């Protein structure tokens with residue numbers, strides 16, 4: 181197996197009386213879609229918060245692209261090549277779709293100086309051309325001029341993905357991308373993630389098991405803060421403990 185892009189070792193985190201994560205060992209290899217599943221309250225979001233840098237662990241460490249990032253801020257992790265899309269859509273509603281993505285492109289270290297009075301026109305054009313290309317990639321090319329707040333929920337989720345892609349991540353953290361979407365929007369989102377997976381490694385947290393089993397190369401199962409299984413989709417589907425703790429209700 182290739183060297184891991186993300187390697188989480190012995191990660192533990194306690195909130196008051198709750199052991200939200202207990203000695204979790206987890207890895208994502210380059211090029212894969214690795215889904216993290218488990219019942220409500222299992223610790224999935226807490227785990228993603230630790231990977232993205234929103235929370236610090238009580239113990240354990242996180243290596244990303246060969247570097248110990250355990251103590252790095254979210255911002256530093258984005259710069260190191262991680263991008264995250266959130267459970268709740270996180271776009272600037274009063275800006276156009278294109279401006280939202282342009283801001284994300286512009287936040288990248290290689291994107292040059294900030295928006296400003298003296299920014300050369302050519303640089304500005306490059307910025308918006310690049311932002312347009314990311315919108316096209318998520319199927320929102322024709323919505324570039326619309327205010328983000330006027331897009332449908334599914335379109336806003338796609339916009340958020342374009343913003344994540346604009347940071348040119350090595351690893352995309354997707355926290356319940358299907359949440360709140362109807363069947364048609366979900367189907368579109370699955371296709372979109374399939375398309376993105378050709379270009380970027382993905383860690384996916386999702387409750388929609390049809391989507392998970394369609395998208396994932398490997399699946400890990402978290403129950404009560406403990407990782408009880410990691411394997412290929414068929415292995416996970418057959419695992420007796422997984423069926424008992426979670427999948428039994430979903431299959």
Ligand SMILES: Nc1ncnc2c1ncn2[C@@H]1O[C@H](COP(=O)(O)OP(=O)(O)OP(=O)(O)O)[C@@H](O)[C@H]1O
Pocket residue numbers: 195196198199200218219220221222223224225226227
């Ligand atoms: N900031 C916090 N303070 C106290 N307890 C917390 C905090 N964040 C999470 N928890 C607890 O940690 C456990 C794991 O929660 P978490 O939200 O990570 O689960 P989850 O698997 O993402 O659930 P869901 O699928 O419902 O989103 C739960 O018992 C939750 O109540």
